[in-house]
Amino acid sequence: MRLTPYKRLLLFVTTTLWFSAFARTILPAYYLSQGITLYQMIVATLLAFGAQITLLLSIRRGRAKSLWKISLLANLVSLLLVIQLETVWQYYLASALFGIAMATFWVAYNIAYFGATPKEKTGLGSAIMFSVFPMLNIVAPPLAGFIMQWNTPIFWLISIAFFGIAYLFIDKQEDFQVNYSLVASLSEIKATRVFLFLEGIWEALPFAIIPVYTLYFIQTPLSYGAFSAYLALISVAANLLLGKTTDRLQKRILFLYPLTLVLAATTFMFPQATGSLALWLLVTGIINFFVPLFWNISTSMIVDTHANLPIAIPGREIMLATGRVTGFILTLISFSFEPRPLAIFFILGLILLMYPFYLWWISRFKKKYVFR
Numbered sequence: 001m002r003l004t005p006y007k008r009l010l011l012f013v014t015t016t017l018w019f020s021a022f023a024r025t026i027l028p029a030y031y032l033s034q035g036i037t038l039y040q041m042i043v044a045t046l047l048a049f050g051a052q053i054t055l056l057l058s059i060r061r062g063r064a065k066s067l068w069k070i071s072l073l074a075n076l077v078s079l080l081l082v083i084q085l086e087t088v089w090q091y092y093l094a095s096a097l098f099g100i101a102m103a104t105f106w107v108a109y110n111i112a113y114f115g116a117t118p119k120e121k122t123g124l125g126s127a128i129m130f131s132v133f134p135m136l137n138i139v140a141p142p143l144a145g146f147i148m149q150w151n152t153p154i155f156w157l158i159s160i161a162f163f164g165i166a167y168l169f170i171d172k173q174e175d176f177q178v179n180y181s182l183v184a185s186l187s188e189i190k191a192t193r194v195f196l197f198l199e200g201i202w203e204a205l206p207f208a209i210i211p212v213y214t215l216y217f218i219q220t221p222l223s224y225g226a227f228s229a230y231l232a233l234i235s236v237a238a239n240l241l242l243g244k245t246t247d248r249l250q251k252r253i254l255f256l257y258p259l260t261l262v263l264a265a266t267t268f269m270f271p272q273a274t275g276s277l278a279l280w281l282l283v284t285g286i287i288n289f290f291v292p293l294f295w296n297i298s299t300s301m302i303v304d305t306h307a308n309l310p311i312a313i314p315g316r317e318i319m320l321a322t323g324r325v326t327g328f329i330l331t332l333i334s335f336s337f338e339p340r341p342l343a344i345f346f347i348l349g350l351i352l353l354m355y356p357f358y359l360w361w362i363s364r365f366k367k368k369y370v371f372r
Contacts, residue, residue: 006116008172010128013109015166016072017133021140023079023159026148028211029224034085038212039335044095045208046328051099053321056107056314061179064108068170071105074098076163083156103317108178110313114303126300130292137232145225178310185315192302193319194358199298200323202352204331205267206291207324209344210284216340217277230281231288253301253363259294260355263287267349271342327351 003011031041074097081094117125148155186193218224266286273279306312327348334344 004116005112005174008169008174009109009113009116010132012166012169012173013113013129014132014136015162015169016105018136018140019072019075019159019162019166021133021136022144022162025137025141025228026145026221026225027082028215029145029219029221030148031082031085031091032215032219036085036088036091038215039332040088040091041212042208042328042332042335044092045212046325046332047092048095048099048102049321049324049328051096052103053318053325055100055103056318056321057182060182060314061177062104062108063175064112064178065170065173065175067104067108067178068173069167071101071103072163072167072170074104075101076160079156079159079163103321107314107317108176110317111178111310112173112176114309114313122303123296123300126296126303127292130296130299131236134232134235134288134292138229138236141225141228141232142222143225145220145222148221178314180311180314182318185311185318187315188306188308188311189302189315189319191305193315195298195355196302196316196319197323197326198351198355198358199294200320200325201327201330202263202267202348202355203320203324204327204344205270205348206287208328208331210287213274213340214280214284216274217280227281231284234285235288235292253359255293255297256301256359257356259290259297260352260359262290263294264349264352264355266290267345267352270345274340274342 028041032038036044078094078097078101081090081097085091113129114122114125144155144159147158189196214224214227218227266283269283269286273283302312302316303309330347331341331344334341334347337343
């Protein structure tokens with residue numbers, strides 16, 4: 001049976017994210033065992049997103065299939081570099097290559113995916129996309145952690161095999177030209193630029209702080225994989241349910257107020273959780289329950305607001321990456337002054353509180369933009 005472009009894209013991202021879920025999710029515990037410090041892990045995350053935004057700003061055209069091939073090959077080389085770590089600079093180079101992989105994958109993929117998603121099912125389509133990685137994370141990290149602790153060379157060989165499977169799916173996709181101007185892309189997303197920047201800053205929490213801070217409590221690949229599976233399990237069902245609900249109500253903006261307020265309030269709870277594994281599991285669980293919902297709704301709002309996706313999506317990725325780099329710099333500064341930093345949680349919580357306030361200000365008070 002011939003698959004639709006949408007289903008082929010879904011299979012493609014599933015194989016690609018399975019490669020990442022298996023090969024990368026448990027690596028923080030592995031890095032720790034190789035002598036990489038938590039501070040160096042934050043630096044590496046900053047380098048990854050710094051490389052991403054540098055590439056997004058400098059290389060603004062290419063064929064989708066070529067970009068995806070570059071992405072997967074950069075991802076593979078990044079993985080090969082950390083199999084035997086001799087120096088921290090080797091680790092930093094691997095992180096920068098991973099940033100290049102992100103830059104060359106997601107712009108083209110999001111253009112293709114949301115272009116193939118029926119407009120009346122944007123919320124569900126977004127929910128499905130943001131549920132793929134959590135669903136894979138229920139199985140892949142514990143399996144990877146078990147295999148790594150049992151036989152590390154086998155873990156690396158299986159990871160490379162999964163790369164090959166993902167790479168084969170590229171030729172099954174429809175090819176198209178990605179070509180955007182910085183001025184045009186940033187102008188297209190004028191209504192949502194501030195939201196994307198604030199979101200990107202706050203994402204230092206799920207992308208950098210939680211993975212690194214968890215190593216204070218959990219330090220083996222298997223237990224770290226089990227933790228990742230726990231976070232994934234609690235996020236999947238709610239995300240899919242909310243996606244269908246927002247499509248039916250067509251009032252996505254209403255969900256952003258409570259979601260951002262809950263996420264900000266939970267961010268403020270993290271300092272109390274840093275001394276207890278039980279509390280850490282509780283607050284990270286709350287974050288992981290709500291953050292896919294937030295990503296789903298905020299992404300759907302972008303797609304609904306900006307009709308010209310080939311121009312809007314590059315601008316979205318640039319603003320998100322700019323915010324993330326800013327958030328990681330703040331995180332790095334916090335880790336420089338405190339061995340177990342607490343101030344960064346209050347900073348990120350306050351930044352996220354600006355999101356619902358700004359949304360109310362420009363849509364309800366100023367009535368400058370109309371969001372659905």
